[in-house]
Amino acid sequence: MNEKNLSSPLINETKAGEDCDDLTLLSEVEIKYKPEVKPKDRPRVTMAMEAYKLIKPFFEGCLYHHEEAWVMLLNTSCKVLGVARLSVGNQEHTIIDPRTTLQLMVKTNAVNLIIFHNHPSQSLAFSPEDIKITKNMMKACKLLNMNCLDHIIVGEDGYSSYSEEGY
Template sequence: MTHSKLKAGEVAGTYHVTAPVTEADIISMAKRFARRRLAKGRKITQPSQAFEHLQLLLQDYEHEVFSVLFLDSQHRVIRFEEMFRGTIDAASVYPREVLKAALAYNAAAVILVHNHPSGDPKPSDADRRITQRLKEALGLMEIRVIDHVVVGSEGHVSFAELGIL
Protein backbone atom coordinates (compact mmCIF):
# COMPACT_ATOMS: atom_id res chain seq x y z
CA MET A 1 0.00 0.00 0.00
CA THR A 2 1.40 3.35 -0.93
CA HIS A 3 0.84 6.67 0.77
CA SER A 4 -0.53 7.97 -2.54
CA LYS A 5 -3.85 6.25 -1.76
CA LEU A 6 -4.30 8.38 1.36
CA LYS A 7 -4.39 12.16 1.54
CA ALA A 8 -4.68 14.27 4.70
CA GLY A 9 -8.02 16.01 5.12
CA GLU A 10 -8.57 19.64 6.05
CA VAL A 11 -9.48 18.72 9.63
CA ALA A 12 -6.65 17.25 11.71
CA GLY A 13 -6.92 13.46 11.97
CA THR A 14 -9.09 13.09 8.86
CA TYR A 15 -8.05 11.54 5.57
CA HIS A 16 -9.37 11.06 2.04
CA VAL A 17 -8.87 7.79 0.22
CA THR A 18 -7.74 8.79 -3.26
CA ALA A 19 -7.67 5.38 -4.93
CA PRO A 20 -9.31 2.00 -4.47
CA VAL A 21 -8.00 0.15 -1.41
CA THR A 22 -8.16 -3.48 -0.39
CA GLU A 23 -9.01 -4.81 3.04
CA ALA A 24 -5.29 -5.56 3.47
CA ASP A 25 -4.50 -1.91 2.62
CA ILE A 26 -6.93 -0.71 5.30
CA ILE A 27 -5.48 -3.05 7.92
CA SER A 28 -1.97 -1.95 6.96
CA MET A 29 -2.97 1.72 7.31
CA ALA A 30 -4.58 1.06 10.68
CA LYS A 31 -1.47 -0.71 11.97
CA ARG A 32 0.74 2.14 10.76
CA PHE A 33 -1.47 4.65 12.63
CA ALA A 34 -1.43 2.41 15.73
CA ARG A 35 2.38 2.31 15.71
CA ARG A 36 2.42 6.09 15.34
CA ARG A 37 0.13 6.43 18.38
CA LEU A 38 2.65 4.37 20.38
CA ALA A 39 5.67 6.25 19.03
CA LYS A 40 8.42 7.75 21.19
CA GLY A 41 7.30 10.87 23.02
CA ARG A 42 3.56 10.17 22.92
CA LYS A 43 2.01 10.66 26.35
CA ILE A 44 -0.22 7.89 27.70
CA THR A 45 -2.51 9.65 30.19
CA GLN A 46 -4.97 6.75 30.36
CA PRO A 47 -3.80 3.19 29.71
CA SER A 48 -7.09 2.60 27.90
CA GLN A 49 -5.81 5.02 25.23
CA ALA A 50 -3.25 2.40 24.25
CA PHE A 51 -5.54 -0.67 24.35
CA GLU A 52 -7.04 -0.31 20.86
CA HIS A 53 -3.62 0.27 19.32
CA LEU A 54 -2.09 -2.67 21.15
CA GLN A 55 -4.98 -4.93 20.20
CA LEU A 56 -4.69 -3.95 16.54
CA LEU A 57 -0.95 -4.61 16.49
CA LEU A 58 -1.02 -7.99 18.26
CA GLN A 59 -4.38 -9.68 17.68
CA ASP A 60 -3.55 -11.31 14.34
CA TYR A 61 -0.47 -13.27 15.37
CA GLU A 62 -0.87 -17.05 15.25
CA HIS A 63 1.49 -17.38 18.22
CA GLU A 64 1.76 -15.58 21.55
CA VAL A 65 3.79 -12.39 21.57
CA PHE A 66 4.71 -10.65 24.83
CA SER A 67 5.47 -6.96 24.45
CA VAL A 68 6.30 -4.05 26.71
CA LEU A 69 5.46 -0.36 26.37
CA PHE A 70 8.29 1.44 28.19
CA LEU A 71 7.34 4.84 29.63
CA ASP A 72 9.20 7.74 31.23
CA SER A 73 8.19 9.42 34.51
CA GLN A 74 5.61 11.56 32.66
CA HIS A 75 4.17 8.39 31.03
CA ARG A 76 5.49 9.36 27.61
CA VAL A 77 6.41 6.46 25.37
CA ILE A 78 10.11 5.63 25.28
CA ARG A 79 9.70 2.49 23.21
CA PHE A 80 7.23 -0.26 22.31
CA GLU A 81 9.04 -3.57 22.00
CA GLU A 82 7.99 -7.12 21.20
CA MET A 83 10.17 -9.03 23.64
CA PHE A 84 9.17 -12.70 23.51
CA ARG A 85 7.49 -14.94 20.96
CA GLY A 86 5.96 -18.25 21.86
CA THR A 87 3.67 -20.98 20.62
CA ILE A 88 -0.05 -20.92 19.90
CA ASP A 89 -0.87 -20.92 23.60
CA ALA A 90 2.20 -19.86 25.57
CA ALA A 91 5.26 -17.63 25.57
CA SER A 92 8.23 -17.89 27.90
CA VAL A 93 8.72 -14.54 29.60
CA TYR A 94 11.97 -13.79 31.43
CA PRO A 95 11.66 -11.06 34.09
CA ARG A 96 15.45 -10.53 33.98
CA GLU A 97 15.26 -9.54 30.29
CA VAL A 98 12.32 -7.19 30.86
CA LEU A 99 14.19 -5.56 33.77
CA LYS A 100 17.39 -5.22 31.69
CA ALA A 101 15.45 -3.51 28.89
CA ALA A 102 13.58 -1.23 31.31
CA LEU A 103 16.87 -0.13 32.88
CA ALA A 104 18.53 0.31 29.47
CA TYR A 105 15.68 2.60 28.35
CA ASN A 106 15.63 4.36 31.74
CA ALA A 107 11.92 3.57 32.04
CA ALA A 108 9.97 4.74 35.07
CA ALA A 109 6.90 2.66 34.22
CA VAL A 110 5.74 -0.07 31.86
CA ILE A 111 2.55 -1.41 30.36
CA LEU A 112 2.83 -5.15 29.71
CA VAL A 113 0.85 -6.60 26.83
CA HIS A 114 0.46 -9.94 25.16
CA ASN A 115 -1.97 -11.59 22.81
CA HIS A 116 -4.03 -14.75 22.99
CA PRO A 117 -4.14 -16.28 19.50
CA SER A 118 -7.34 -18.12 20.49
CA GLY A 119 -9.07 -14.72 20.38
CA ASP A 120 -10.27 -14.94 24.00
CA PRO A 121 -8.45 -12.28 26.04
CA LYS A 122 -9.34 -13.81 29.44
CA PRO A 123 -6.13 -13.94 31.54
CA SER A 124 -4.86 -17.38 32.51
CA ASP A 125 -3.36 -18.34 35.87
CA ALA A 126 0.07 -18.28 34.17
CA ASP A 127 -0.65 -14.70 33.01
CA ARG A 128 -1.43 -13.70 36.59
CA ARG A 129 1.73 -15.37 37.94
CA ILE A 130 4.10 -13.77 35.42
CA THR A 131 2.50 -10.38 36.01
CA GLN A 132 3.17 -10.71 39.74
CA ARG A 133 6.79 -11.81 39.12
CA LEU A 134 7.38 -8.90 36.76
CA LYS A 135 5.75 -6.45 39.17
CA GLU A 136 8.04 -7.66 41.98
CA ALA A 137 11.23 -7.63 39.84
CA LEU A 138 10.55 -4.20 38.33
CA GLY A 139 9.39 -2.85 41.68
CA LEU A 140 12.83 -3.50 43.18
CA MET A 141 14.16 -0.88 40.75
CA GLU A 142 11.18 1.44 41.36
CA ILE A 143 9.72 0.81 37.90
CA ARG A 144 5.91 0.79 38.06
CA VAL A 145 3.81 -1.76 36.24
CA ILE A 146 0.83 0.37 35.24
CA ASP A 147 -1.09 -2.42 33.56
CA HIS A 148 -0.95 -5.78 31.85
CA VAL A 149 -3.24 -5.97 28.85
CA VAL A 150 -4.24 -9.24 27.19
CA VAL A 151 -5.56 -8.80 23.66
CA GLY A 152 -7.38 -11.07 21.27
CA SER A 153 -9.72 -10.78 18.34
CA GLU A 154 -12.62 -10.81 20.82
CA GLY A 155 -11.36 -7.72 22.68
CA HIS A 156 -8.93 -6.93 25.46
CA VAL A 157 -8.69 -7.36 29.22
CA SER A 158 -6.86 -4.96 31.52
CA PHE A 159 -5.43 -6.29 34.78
CA ALA A 160 -5.70 -2.77 36.25
CA GLU A 161 -9.39 -2.52 35.34
CA LEU A 162 -9.99 -5.97 36.86
CA GLY A 163 -8.28 -4.81 40.06
CA ILE A 164 -5.72 -7.68 39.96
CA LEU A 165 -2.59 -5.60 39.50
Protein backbone atom coordinates in the same frame (compact mmCIF):
# COMPACT_ATOMS: atom_id res chain seq x y z
CA MET B 1 5.51 27.69 8.35
CA ASN B 2 5.02 31.40 8.53
CA GLU B 3 3.44 33.12 11.51
CA LYS B 4 0.50 34.41 9.48
CA ASN B 5 -0.79 30.85 8.87
CA LEU B 6 -0.81 30.12 12.59
CA SER B 7 -2.91 33.18 13.51
CA SER B 8 -6.68 33.33 13.38
CA PRO B 9 -8.30 35.40 10.57
CA LEU B 10 -9.58 37.98 13.08
CA ILE B 11 -6.09 38.65 14.38
CA ASN B 12 -4.68 38.95 10.86
CA GLU B 13 -7.37 41.38 9.71
CA THR B 14 -7.16 43.76 12.69
CA LYS B 15 -4.09 45.71 13.59
CA ALA B 16 -2.77 46.02 17.12
CA GLY B 17 -4.62 48.72 19.08
CA GLU B 18 -7.60 48.79 16.67
CA ASP B 19 -11.10 47.99 17.89
CA CYS B 20 -13.15 45.48 15.97
CA ASP B 21 -16.39 47.21 14.90
CA ASP B 22 -17.83 44.21 13.02
CA LEU B 23 -19.17 41.98 15.80
CA THR B 24 -20.20 39.31 13.27
CA LEU B 25 -16.57 38.26 13.18
CA LEU B 26 -16.75 37.17 16.84
CA SER B 27 -17.87 33.74 17.97
CA GLU B 28 -20.66 33.32 20.45
CA VAL B 29 -19.83 31.40 23.60
CA GLU B 30 -22.43 29.76 25.79
CA ILE B 31 -21.65 28.73 29.35
CA LYS B 32 -23.78 26.14 31.15
CA TYR B 33 -23.37 25.45 34.81
CA LYS B 34 -25.42 22.26 34.68
CA PRO B 35 -23.96 19.95 32.04
CA GLU B 36 -26.44 17.83 30.10
CA VAL B 37 -24.21 14.77 30.33
CA LYS B 38 -23.59 13.64 33.88
CA PRO B 39 -20.07 12.43 34.80
CA LYS B 40 -21.31 8.86 35.28
CA ASP B 41 -22.68 8.86 31.69
CA ARG B 42 -19.49 10.15 30.07
CA PRO B 43 -17.37 7.58 28.25
CA ARG B 44 -14.55 6.42 30.48
CA VAL B 45 -11.16 6.52 28.79
CA THR B 46 -8.56 4.59 30.72
CA MET B 47 -4.82 4.20 30.37
CA ALA B 48 -5.40 0.58 29.34
CA MET B 49 -7.79 1.64 26.58
CA GLU B 50 -5.33 4.20 25.20
CA ALA B 51 -2.43 1.73 25.42
CA TYR B 52 -4.52 -0.95 23.64
CA LYS B 53 -5.22 1.46 20.74
CA LEU B 54 -1.50 2.18 20.38
CA ILE B 55 -0.25 -1.42 20.63
CA LYS B 56 -2.90 -3.34 18.65
CA PRO B 57 -1.25 -2.76 15.23
CA PHE B 58 1.85 -4.61 16.45
CA PHE B 59 -0.27 -7.77 16.82
CA GLU B 60 -1.74 -7.71 13.29
CA GLY B 61 0.14 -10.77 12.00
CA CYS B 62 -0.22 -13.01 15.03
CA LEU B 63 -3.59 -12.50 16.74
CA TYR B 64 -4.93 -15.92 15.67
CA HIS B 65 -1.69 -17.73 14.87
CA HIS B 66 0.63 -17.64 17.88
CA GLU B 67 1.23 -15.75 21.11
CA GLU B 68 3.55 -12.76 21.25
CA ALA B 69 4.54 -10.66 24.23
CA TRP B 70 5.34 -6.96 23.92
CA VAL B 71 6.13 -4.19 26.40
CA MET B 72 5.43 -0.49 26.19
CA LEU B 73 8.18 1.49 27.90
CA LEU B 74 7.14 4.75 29.55
CA ASN B 75 8.92 7.61 31.30
CA THR B 76 7.95 9.16 34.64
CA SER B 77 5.17 11.19 32.96
CA CYS B 78 3.83 8.02 31.30
CA LYS B 79 4.90 9.25 27.87
CA VAL B 80 5.72 6.38 25.53
CA LEU B 81 9.45 5.91 24.99
CA GLY B 82 8.98 2.89 22.76
CA VAL B 83 7.68 -0.64 22.38
CA ALA B 84 9.65 -3.86 22.22
CA ARG B 85 8.76 -7.45 21.46
CA LEU B 86 9.76 -9.70 24.35
CA SER B 87 9.04 -13.06 22.78
CA VAL B 88 7.28 -15.09 20.11
CA GLY B 89 5.64 -18.26 21.34
CA ASN B 90 3.32 -20.94 20.03
CA GLN B 91 -0.45 -21.49 20.23
CA GLU B 92 -0.42 -22.08 24.01
CA HIS B 93 2.15 -19.76 25.55
CA THR B 94 4.97 -17.28 25.27
CA ILE B 95 7.71 -16.26 27.68
CA ILE B 96 7.71 -13.00 29.62
CA ASP B 97 11.03 -12.87 31.45
CA PRO B 98 11.40 -10.21 34.18
CA ARG B 99 15.20 -10.00 33.69
CA THR B 100 14.91 -9.25 29.98
CA THR B 101 12.13 -6.75 30.63
CA LEU B 102 14.04 -4.93 33.37
CA GLN B 103 17.11 -4.83 31.14
CA LEU B 104 15.05 -3.07 28.45
CA MET B 105 13.74 -0.61 31.03
CA VAL B 106 17.22 0.26 32.30
CA LYS B 107 18.65 0.63 28.77
CA THR B 108 15.84 2.97 27.70
CA ASN B 109 15.68 4.87 31.00
CA ALA B 110 12.03 3.82 31.39
CA VAL B 111 10.38 4.03 34.79
CA ASN B 112 7.02 2.47 33.90
CA LEU B 113 5.92 -0.34 31.63
CA ILE B 114 2.83 -2.08 30.38
CA ILE B 115 2.97 -5.72 29.31
CA PHE B 116 0.88 -6.96 26.37
CA HIS B 117 0.25 -10.37 24.95
CA ASN B 118 -2.41 -12.08 22.88
CA HIS B 119 -4.30 -15.34 23.13
CA PRO B 120 -4.79 -16.99 19.71
CA SER B 121 -8.05 -18.46 21.04
CA GLN B 122 -9.27 -14.84 21.43
CA SER B 123 -10.13 -15.55 25.06
CA LEU B 124 -9.52 -12.36 27.02
CA ALA B 125 -9.47 -14.15 30.38
CA PHE B 126 -6.27 -14.14 32.42
CA SER B 127 -4.86 -17.60 32.96
CA PRO B 128 -3.26 -18.53 36.31
CA GLU B 129 0.14 -18.27 34.54
CA ASP B 130 -0.69 -14.75 33.31
CA ILE B 131 -1.54 -13.66 36.84
CA LYS B 132 1.63 -15.23 38.26
CA ILE B 133 3.83 -13.56 35.61
CA THR B 134 2.24 -10.17 36.28
CA LYS B 135 2.72 -10.43 40.05
CA ASN B 136 6.36 -11.45 39.56
CA MET B 137 6.95 -8.56 37.17
CA MET B 138 5.42 -6.08 39.61
CA LYS B 139 7.66 -7.35 42.41
CA ALA B 140 10.77 -7.22 40.21
CA CYS B 141 10.01 -3.66 39.09
CA LYS B 142 9.48 -2.52 42.67
CA LEU B 143 13.01 -3.64 43.61
CA LEU B 144 14.42 -1.07 41.16
CA ASN B 145 11.88 1.69 41.93
CA MET B 146 10.11 1.02 38.65
CA ASN B 147 6.46 0.22 37.98
CA CYS B 148 4.61 -2.41 36.03
CA LEU B 149 1.42 -0.43 35.47
CA ASP B 150 -0.64 -3.09 33.73
CA HIS B 151 -0.75 -6.35 31.81
CA ILE B 152 -3.15 -6.31 28.88
CA ILE B 153 -4.42 -9.23 26.86
CA VAL B 154 -4.96 -8.06 23.29
CA GLY B 155 -7.81 -9.46 21.22
CA GLU B 156 -9.33 -8.74 17.83
CA ASP B 157 -12.38 -6.99 19.27
CA GLY B 158 -11.13 -5.78 22.63
CA TYR B 159 -8.77 -6.22 25.52
CA SER B 160 -8.61 -7.32 29.13
CA SER B 161 -6.65 -5.31 31.67
CA TYR B 162 -5.07 -6.75 34.81
CA SER B 163 -5.49 -3.46 36.69
CA GLU B 164 -9.07 -2.85 35.52
CA GLU B 165 -10.08 -6.40 36.43
CA GLY B 166 -8.90 -5.73 39.99
CA TYR B 167 -6.35 -8.50 40.42
